[in-house]
Amino acid sequence: MTKPLIQMALDSLDVEQTLRLAALTAHYVDIFEIGTPCIKHNGIGLVTELKRRFPNKLVLVDLKTMDAGEYEAAPFYAAGADICTVLGMSGSATIAGVIKAxxxxxxxxxxxxxxxxxxxxCAREAARLGAHIIGVHTGLDAQAAGQTPFADLQAIARLGLNMRLSVAGGINQSTVQQVAKVGADIVVVGAAIYGAPSPAEAAREIRDTVDGKHRQLILQKISGVLGATDRSYSSRLSRLLDQSSRTFVAGAGRSGLVAKFFAMRLMHGGFGAYVVGEVVTPSIQRGDLLIVISGSGETETILAYTKKAKEQGATIALICTKASSTIGDLADVTFQIGNADQYKKVVGMPMGTTFELSTLLFLEGTVAHIIHNKGIPEEKMRTRHANLE
Structure with a gap:
């Protein structure tokens, strides 16, 4: 199946902001849509300027023509528009006029x-007249009322018309794959990109999702999270380890597996490291360090461990996704991996995957920092490696 084109909705009334957004996202999108408010406010000159700056991109002008189809659309095609829109409600004569232009x-x-x-x-009549694209469009007002384009998209896709199918209305990184599977040839994305903290990163994630580049998506996501993580953390955690008599690690589920991985690496490096919950783990005491891995900082079982360790006078270090949490209030130090905006739902990385993989690499990087600073030879680490395997 041909991969769908990505259409970027440029809705700002500010022409300079519109052009900046186009520049940020150009590498990841196929079509620039000049939204209806944008074209009404800025006029036909914006069409010419977009084509001049981005000659290899298609430009769609969302005129939403309702009457005088040929007369209204012709100047925009002449200015460089590749696609113009006409309302299905306008009737056959108006649609035919835009097709003529x-x-x-x-x-x-x-x-x-x-x-x-x-x-x-309406879709059948548009196909009969010779229109090229049918737009399944849930407008902003309808979106605010909770409507989506998915049911209409499925109904039109089943017709098998000789037209490309465009879908718009609240599409984001979590839903773009769904509309592509139904049969959309063009996926229109607006607020999910221009409303994101980084429009370029949001556009890239949608591009990778549409193209099925899931490995690349995961690598880029984790790279972004680690890039937003305080670079001093490895040094600070290393000092905590050196200052502590023993180190205990705790985590639930997959975070627990990450904790075990780190404990094993610490043992290889010569540290006294224990995993909370194992039958051979000794009692924690004053002077010890408890490293807690909890994305939310609210994991109930881990909270109980943290309270007990606090009562015993141990130092508590929390690795999490946010600055404030119940466990964080008990901790002596918090290591926030990335920032909260980076942990929104990501297709292909469900249920905490972003945090767990990012934390795993952060801790592995910390181990590398320790090995380098202490000059621990790999041969020495190998002597501590398990041999009953």
Whole structure:
């Protein structure tokens, strides 16, 4: 199946902001859409400027033409628009007029089904007239009321019309794969990109998801999280380890597996390291260090361990995703991995995967820091490696 094109909705009324956003996302999108408010406010000159700056990108002008189709659309095609939109509600004559203007300039026409009562009938008529793209569009007001384009998308896709299918309305990184699987040829994304802390990163994530580059997506995500993590953490954690008599590690589920990995590495490095919950783990005492791995900082079983260790006078270090939490309030030091915005739902990295993998690499990097600073030879570490395997 051909991979869908990604259309970036440029909705700002500020022309300079629009052009900056286009520059940030150009590498990851195929079509620049000049949104209806944007084109009304800034005029036809924006079409020419976008084509001048990005000659290899398609430019769609969301005119939402309702009458005088040829007369309204022709100047925009002449200015460089590759695609113009016409409302399905406008009727056959208006749609045919826009198609006529498009033919003169080698452009294409998208018929927008927004607010059309009988979308199936309108799509069939648009195909008969010779339109190139049918737009399944849930507008902002409808989105605010909780509507989505998915049901309409499925109904139109089942028709098997000789037209490309575009879908718009609240599409984000979590839903883009769903619309692509249904059969969308063009996926329109707006707020999920321009409303993100990093529009370029958001556009790249959507591109990788659409293209099925899941390994690349995971690597880039973890790289971004570690890049946002305080670089002094490895040195600070190393000092805590040196200052402590013994080190205990605790985590639940996959965070617990990360904790075990770290404990094993510490043992190889010559530290007295224990995993909380193992039958051979001794009692924790004053002067010991408890390293807690909990993304939320609220894991109930780990909270109980933390309270007990605090009562015994041990030092508590929390590795988590946020600055404030119940366990964090008990901890002597908190190591926040990345920032909270980086832990929103990511397709292909479910249920804490981003935190766990990022923490694993952070701790492995800390071990490398310790080995380098202390000059611990690998041969010495191998003498501590298990031989009853």
């Amino acid at each position: 498009a033919k003169v300039h080698g452009g294409e026409v998208q018929v927008d089904l927004i607010n059309v009562p009988d979308k199936v009938a």
